[in-house]
Amino acid sequence: MTDDLLSRHRAVLPDWLALYYDRPLEITHGEGRHVWDAQGNRYLDFFGGILTTMTAHALPEVTKAVTEQAGRIIHSSTLYLNRPMVDLAERIAKLSGIPDARVFFTTSGTEANDTALLLATAHRRSNTVLAMRNSYHGRSFSAVGVTGNRGWSPTSLSPLQTLYVHGGVRTRGPFANLDDYDFVAACVDDLKDLLGHSRPPAALIAEPIQGVGGFTSPPDGLYAAFREVLHERGVLWISDEVQTGWGRTGEHFWGWQAHARSGPPDMLTFAKGIGNGMSIGGVVARAEIMNCLDSHSISTFGGTQITMAAGLANLTYLLEHDLQGNARRVGGLLIERLRAAAAHVPAVREVRGRGLMIGIELTRPGTDEADPAAASAVLEAAREGGLLIGKGGGHDTSALRIAPPLSLNVAEAEEGAAILEDALRSIQ
Missing domain, CATH: 3.90.1150.10 (Aspartate Aminotransferase, domain 1)
Known part of the structure; x- marks a missing residue:
């Protein structure tokens, strides 16, 4: 009952x-x-x-892949070589558009964003992070700390100093009455002003289309304009593709590609759809960023064989059936x-x-x-x-x-x- x-x-x-x-x-x-x-x-x-x-x-293709993998081995951790994990990482690295890409698998989008924030702050030696108003990046302590949606941010305590930027919502806020060109220009001016009053940030984390925020988005090109300002200062751009990735927007495979004038982001995070229900998340980053950590690390459940088998079958189906x-x-x-x-x-x-x-x-x-x-x-x-x-x-x-x-x-x-x-x- x-x-x-x-x-x-x-x-x-x-x-x-x-x-x-x-x-x-x-x-x-x-x-x-x-x-x-x-x-x-x-x-x-x-x-x-x-x-x-x-x-x-x-989906029969995914169900078969999971069943067959479960009959061989389900899990071994990242302490051992893992063929399905390497296979899926190679495909995602190529699809990401990020040069010299490295992939780290997690079990969720929250954990993926948490990892991206760890990498950015370690690489830049700064705990200041830029995020968008109305954003959502997960439920961990650091992800909540960069979430700009009050309904999903249960605490103001955070290991990060977060500064919130205009632009994620096109039809509300002080710039809503402007046309797209002037809207982008006003948001860029706001970003420059904010940077002039803060310590050098580690990164900007942004959803190309805000998911929990109600599927809101800025005009195409906003994050490209942001990136030009950030790149001059060495600030990284993390594109949170947990909801926009894998072709969901139709026009692009990744959400960041609507803002592609300045090239791919320094990092992107993914999760949700890639496993078609299996727990897969991850981060793609340039090698110099991914490899910046100076201590050992593993993932017990990230990249486990059964989820990687599901991800490979699901991604293959998605691409082959357009x-x-x-x-x-x-x-x-x-x-x-x-x-x-x-x-x-x-x-x-x-x-x-x-x-x-x-x-x-x-x-x-x-x-x-x-x-x-x-x-x-x-x-x-x-x-x-x-x-x-x-x-x-x-x-x-x-x-x-x-x-x-x-x-x-x-x-x-x-x-x-x-x-x-x-x-x-x-x-x-």
Whole structure:
């Protein structure tokens, strides 16, 4: 019984461990772009375990790779040579665009960002870090310390001195009324002013599209403009690709490529989708940065054989089936369909995103005041209609997040859009 499971959950797990829905959902199995709950209800999945089921549920190629690897060896740690880890590292290093790249595997995006911050601060001998307002980088002590989204930052204590920069949210804040060119120029001026009042930072860490923040993003080219300023001062650029990586945006394989005028970042972090549900994260960095640590280190579970087998099979499937192109095509249709539906709903302030990474921001009609109650109501109504979506946003969680597996087809996109349209209309 789900009610019994909920009671047991509440008895042994933390109060702050968030659960969706007034009647929380137990997902028992999935296939393709669909999942089923413990009562046998079937749902179209437009959130993929928080963007983690990247290709499809129960993808046969990944399931087979995991099963075969489990029959050989599951784990040995990084103290021993590991062929699947080397194989996947070689492919990711080449795909990253970073010259002379080295790859370090972790078990999550939080740990990947934590590692990137360790590398940057050690390399630069500085604990000052630049981050974006409304950002989210994980739940570890250092990752929380650079998170600019108040709803996901439970403490102000931190081992880092973090300075927050404008630019991650295009349609809010003091520069929202400017055109794209002047918006970028104003954000760059703000960055230069900030650097003039601080000790030399180690790095800027930034999500090309802010995930938990509600799928917000700056104009293309902002981080390239930032990088030119940072490069002059030796400050590193870390691109947090935990949610934007692997072709989800459709137009690019990595989010940083929308800002490619100045070349690749010094480091990028990844996680979520690469394992299609298996726990894989990691950092890619230039060798001089990755190798700057002057003490020994290992990873007990990062790069373990079974997760690497999953990652290799998943990445192969994604590339061979051009899921980036599918995200561009089907995502383009979906966002236009949602914009047409939202045009008749006064509570929708903005439909934004690219590829299969789409946000719908809800406010009280006629204002810019966030309406988290409306977002929760739409989430519930979508579930009742057979669709699972997510929530986020920097203004009291008032944005809906839509991020289906990248193999979503046109018929499923139309079905999900129709359910979501009905859910949006239900709050009027």
